[in-house]
Amino acid sequence: MVKPDDIKKECKSILEEGKVKYIVGYKRNNNSYMSIPAFIEKIEETDQLIWDPTCVYNLVRFIRDEKLRKERHKNPDTRPIGVIVKGCDSRAINVLLQEKFIKREDVYIIGVACEKSGVIEKKKLRKKFNEKNIKQIEFGKDNNFIIATEKGKTTISAEEILAERCIECNNNTPVIYDVLLGEKVERSLSEHFRSLEKFESISTEEKWNFWKKELDKCIRCYACRSVCPMCYCDECVADSISLAVKPDTTAEEKAQKIRWVEKSPVSSENFSYHLIRALHLAGRCIDCGECERVCPVDIPLRYLNKKMEKEASEQFGYTAGLDPEKPALVSDFKDDDPQDFII
Amino acid sequence: MRKRIGFFICHCGINIAGTVDVSKVSEELSKYPGVIHSEDYIYMCSDPGQSRMIEAIKEKKLDKVVIACCSPTLHETTFRNAAKVAGINSFQCEIANVREQCSWVHKDMKKATTKAIKISKAAIERARLNESLEPISVPVTRRALVIGGGISGIQSALDLANSGYEVILVERSPSIGGHMIQLSETFPTLDCSQCIMTPKMVEVSKHPKIKLLTYSEIQEVAGYIGNFKVKILKKPTYVNPDKCTLCDECTKVCPVAVPNEFELGLTRRRAIYIPFPQAIPATYTLDINNCPGLFPIACGKCADVCEPGAIDFDMKPEILEEEVGSIIVSTGYDLYGKEEMAEYGYGKYEDVLDGLQFERLLSASGPTMGKILRPSDHKEPKEVVFIQCVGSRDPELHCAYCSKICCMYTAKHAMLYKHHVYDGQPYVFYIDIRSGGKDYEEFVQRAIEEDGVIYLRGKVSKIFQEGDKIKVWGVDTLSGKDIEIDADMVVLAMAMRPSEGASELAKKLKIALDKDGFLAEAHPKLRPVESLTSGMFLAGAAQAPKDIPEAVAQASGAAVKAVNILSQDRLYHSPTIATVNLTLCTGCGMCVDVCAYEAIKLEEGKAVVNEVLCEGCGTCSATCLRAAIKVKNVTPLQVHEMIKVALGG
Numbered sequence A: 001m002v003k004p005d006d007i008k009k010e011c012k013s014i015l016e017e018g019k020v021k022y023i024v025g026y027k028r029n030n031n032s033y034m035s036i037p038a039f040i041e042k043i044e045e046t047d048q049l050i051w052d053p054t055c056v057y058n059l060v061r062f063i064r065d066e067k068l069r070k071e072r073h074k075n076p077d078t079r080p081i082g083v084i085v086k087g088c089d090s091r092a093i094n095v096l097l098q099e100k101f102i103k104r105e106d107v108y109i110i111g112v113a114c115e116k117s118g119v120i121e122k123k124k125l126r127k128k129f130n131e132k133n134i135k136q137i138e139f140g141k142d143n144n145f146i147i148a149t150e151k152g153k154t155t156i157s158a159e160e161i162l163a164e165r166c167i168e169c170n171n172n173t174p175v176i177y178d179v180l181l182g183e184k185v186e187r188s189l190s191e192h193f194r195s196l197e198k199f200e201s202i203s204t205e206e207k208w209n210f211w212k213k214e215l216d217k218c219i220r221c222y223a224c225r226s227v228c229p230m231c232y233c234d235e236c237v238a239d240s241i242s243l244a245v246k247p248d249t250t251a252e253e254k255a256q257k258i259r260w261v262e263k264s265p266v267s268s269e270n271f272s273y274h275l276i277r278a279l280h281l282a283g284r285c286i287d288c289g290e291c292e293r294v295c296p297v298d299i300p301l302r303y304l305n306k307k308m309e310k311e312a313s314e315q316f317g318y319t320a321g322l323d324p325e326k327p328a329l330v331s332d333f334k335d336d337d338p339q340d341f342i343i
Numbered sequence B: 001m002r003k004r005i006g007f008f009i010c011h012c013g014i015n016i017a018g019t020v021d022v023s024k025v026s027e028e029l030s031k032y033p034g035v036i037h038s039e040d041y042i043y044m045c046s047d048p049g050q051s052r053m054i055e056a057i058k059e060k061k062l063d064k065v066v067i068a069c070c071s072p073t074l075h076e077t078t079f080r081n082a083a084k085v086a087g088i089n090s091f092q093c094e095i096a097n098v099r100e101q102c103s104w105v106h107k108d109m110k111k112a113t114t115k116a117i118k119i120s121k122a123a124i125e126r127a128r129l130n131e132s133l134e135p136i137s138v139p140v141t142r143r144a145l146v147i148g149g150g151i152s153g154i155q156s157a158l159d160l161a162n163s164g165y166e167v168i169l170v171e172r173s174p175s176i177g178g179h180m181i182q183l184s185e186t187f188p189t190l191d192c193s194q195c196i197m198t199p200k201m202v203e204v205s206k207h208p209k210i211k212l213l214t215y216s217e218i219q220e221v222a223g224y225i226g227n228f229k230v231k232i233l234k235k236p237t238y239v240n241p242d243k244c245t246l247c248d249e250c251t252k253v254c255p256v257a258v259p260n261e262f263e264l265g266l267t268r269r270r271a272i273y274i275p276f277p278q279a280i281p282a283t284y285t286l287d288i289n290n291c292p293g294l295f296p297i298a299c300g301k302c303a304d305v306c307e308p309g310a311i312d313f314d315m316k317p318e319i320l321e322e323e324v325g326s327i328i329v330s331t332g333y334d335l336y337g338k339e340e341m342a343e344y345g346y347g348k349y350e351d352v353l354d355g356l357q358f359e360r361l362l363s364a365s366g367p368t369m370g371k372i373l374r375p376s377d378h379k380e381p382k383e384v385v386f387i388q389c390v391g392s393r394d395p396e397l398h399c400a401y402c403s404k405i406c407c408m409y410t411a412k413h414a415m416l417y418k419h420h421v422y423d424g425q426p427y428v429f430y431i432d433i434r435s436g437g438k439d440y441e442e443f444v445q446r447a448i449e450e451d452g453v454i455y456l457r458g459k460v461s462k463i464f465q466e467g468d469k470i471k472v473w474g475v476d477t478l479s480g481k482d483i484e485i486d487a488d489m490v491v492l493a494m495a496m497r498p499s500e501g502a503s504e505l506a507k508k509l510k511i512a513l514d515k516d517g518f519l520a521e522a523h524p525k526l527r528p529v530e531s532l533t534s535g536m537f538l539a540g541a542a543q544a545p546k547d548i549p550e551a552v553a554q555a556s557g558a559a560v561k562a563v564n565i566l567s568q569d570r571l572y573h574s575p576t577i578a579t580v581n582l583t584l585c586t587g588c589g590m591c592v593d594v595c596a597y598e599a600i601k602l603e604e605g606k607a608v609v610n611e612v613l614c615e616g617c618g619t620c621s622a623t624c625l626r627a628a629i630k631v632k633n634v635t636p637l638q639v640h641e642m643i644k645v646a647l648g649g
Helices: A004-016 A043-048 A061-072 A087-098 A122-128 A164-168 A194-201 A204-216 A223-227 A251-255 A267-280 A290-294 A301-316 B022-030 B047-059 B072-086 B109-128 B151-162 B193-206 B249-253 B301-305 B338-344 B355-362 B406-420 B440-449 B502-509 B548-566 B590-594 B619-623 B636-647
Strands: A023-028 A035-040 A081-085 A107-112 A134-139 A144-149 A152-157 A179-181 B005-010 B035-041 B064-069 B093-097 B136-139 B143-147 B166-170 B210-213 B216-224 B227-234 B318-324 B326-329 B333-335 B352-354 B383-390 B425-430 B454-457 B460-466 B469-476 B481-487 B489-494 B496-498 B536-538 B570-573 B578-580 B600-603 B606-609 B629-631
Touching (some): A004 A023, A004 A043, A004 A081, A004 A107, A004 A179, A023 A107, A035 A043, A061 A081, A061 A087, A081 A087, A087 A107, A164 A194, A204 A267, A223 A290, A267 A301, A290 A301, B005 B022, B005 B047, B005 B109, B022 B035, B022 B109, B035 B047, B047 B064, B047 B072, B064 B072, B064 B109, B072 B093, B093 B109, B143 B151, B143 B318, B143 B548, B151 B166, B151 B193, B151 B326, B151 B548, B166 B216, B166 B227, B193 B210, B216 B502, B227 B326, B249 B301, B326 B502, B338 B383, B338 B460, B352 B355, B355 B406, B355 B489, B383 B406, B383 B481, B406 B425, B406 B440, B454 B469, B469 B489, B578 B606, B590 B619, B619 B629
Parallel strands (some): B005 B035, B064 B093, B143 B166, B143 B326, B166 B210, B326 B536, B352 B489, B383 B425, B383 B489, B425 B454
Antiparallel strands (some): A134 A144, A144 A152, B136 B570, B227 B318, B333 B496, B460 B469, B469 B481, B578 B629, B600 B606
8 A cells, every 4th residue: 555655755756856836635634534635835845745545535626726727827837736646536637638628738647546445435434433533544454444543543444434436446546647656456346336236226216206305405505516526617507697707708698598407406406407417427427426525415426427427338338537538428429339228 | 679470380281280270379379479470371381371471571570480380391491482582581480390290290189289389389489589690602613523433433424524524433443334344234125234334434434524543442531512622542553554555464474363353253363454355444453462562572573574664563552632512422232242141052152153143154255255154064054043032131131121133133144044055944033023114024024934934932941062963942832832953053143232341431421321231312202312411422222222224313313413513603501500609618629529520620729610511410519518519590598498488388
């Protein structure tokens, strides 16, 4: 497993050489066992960097923020930014490259292989431990996690608190990077789409009831959208409030603004919002699980996206973010594509 | 500004009025906001119907009209032209399809009427937001390209050239002539195929307006109707046709012998060869795939003996770039493959032939100089079995379609066999005889009655060799008897299929294929020679199995279609094209990937639509995640308003 010191050393040398403007990584949150994103500009700050099972965040989101910052700046610093990415996160970069949202030279990618492990899922952790007691979680040997509490250290099998997406993951090594830490290890802890099984076996009515119950909870805070590395549009088609007005926006364009989805958080509009989002992520979602993590009302959004991922994989043999040079899922077809879904 | 909208609903006899209460629709729509004129009429597309619309527009100063009638593919142009006559922009006329999408598919009058009202209201909402547009005009390159030098391609090229237009005729093999030049005699008149074909070939080669490119292939096609840019790969023949004197010395020294394609493998040819004596262009070709080698020269004997020095080993492939206004595709057919017909022993037994091989045996210029001899032992066959529908009309295993010409050529084969071998006995196994065509039925009857061909209605179950005979087991379903024939030769009427490489070419041309792989016509009845790509036309067996007269007729039809384009000063293109909202476009390029017409490019990180290439299909609009690209007069706002009114009330 990659040691935090390896990351510190690598980042130090990158900053020393002046290759990047700053590095986005993970550091300890002072009053919690969790990590938080860290923006490392100075060499001495690299000591703050950590690498442990709480590094759950997909830092690719910050590439978008940097792009916007650069666009606003008159004389921007055009050096790339460094980003620490896991296997899943690296595929998000590939999707952004594929969609020409960023250029390869905009980012310096520090890939970290998850090897045989992954990151925790807070929900699972809470069931087993009192969060308040936890001081720190570390990678242990043999695919174990070491949980340090006030009373001492406990070793627990990683699978017990590993995020579901990590258990299903088969892209545990970054697919694009400038420097790779850790080793490429083939592993799959379970079937790739295991978590979908329970949804696929239930009836349409049960599915409807399940999603009605879940989506009715939505308060339309748009946190899922804000955290998603793929949601970079200036104007969201699923949002009737925001209108991107730029110098070249014409009066006609303003007049033609349509409310496909009303802003009130009622069933029909919540369904529309989430289904539009799921469709817009088809062939783009790389299953970093951020939408589900940030949801304040615990909607299992990952299942919607995972189902789309499964369809793309089974019907068209497509996995998001593997090759930025290939056309996107929805902009490509083959003569032998399945057509049985056409009524 | 408040729009003044006129609404008209057509009875279409009882096609619409039989299921939809048209007067109720008209009454209901007269109350709809903005509608100041509403009426129903028995045939809106008739002259009086159109006049009513024109008068209403003039009298009531209407600025938009909606016609509830049949599909816009049928009468949209009619009504738009009428609107133009009345003095409003033709795009201010919108069609509500209440026939194909309502009256024809429903039975309940009440519900159908409600639906017709909704469809009409939705069309009014769409019309309300329609922009006035003018057609986009583009210049025309007054030259044509014909792909394929068989009888169809030759006919098209000659018709075009005789109309005064320059033609480029591209043929991938070393000579033009196609399959027709391989045939012996043609049904039903039994005139010699070569004798009627060669004058046309010569005419092509001498015509000042025709540029003939043989041994050449289409590499790339870009552009659009009136303005295609074509890249043609001219493969090297390694023989300079101007110097070659056709002395035939080179073939005498060539050490290689490979199956002769022109004789369908019945004889062998050299690596340097002329396909047949009347080949156009009359020159030799060095087949590099079978030559011992040029890089470095492994043999070089042909060049050594060539007195005029016509053989040039340094010849290089050339890529020619041509601009044309129209393209005719006549890539022809191949016979169904040997590998698929193993059950009839084809490819296994030497004396089981296909139709084209038998043509060569019959041909006066063929390998046997017109004598019918078995390939195995060169003896005259005394009993010959002809089997029809080999691969055709067999949806389970082979082709579902009828290859159309086999009934006729099998009758011809049997008849000609009898003319050659007086004491021979031809048998024909058939499913049924399809002899529709001028003098065709009489021809088949002549074969049966005068020439004594025995027709057996039934299929053959097994063919196998026994001694020097080929045993044919079959059944005669009319008498119910099992049939066993000790044949000397079996001729299979193999199914026709699109020529090899036709699908790749279709991809380059962006022409659709039908389910069997033949080139798809734009409309099976009314546009049989047009492809779905404007400016490209189809001729001959590339579109479907057909005989010579049909192929020639279609070729002439395609030529006239091409002249339709080439004779114009400018072409007009529909202005309902995609436009990009630059504010929202992020330059992801998905629209570029999906555009079937290659009409979109990225420029400075934003999508830009080529307005001439764009066909307004809307695929880009459906793909764009950011709703940044839309088609004029089918904007998301229009669709939204249409959905709203369709769902409400």
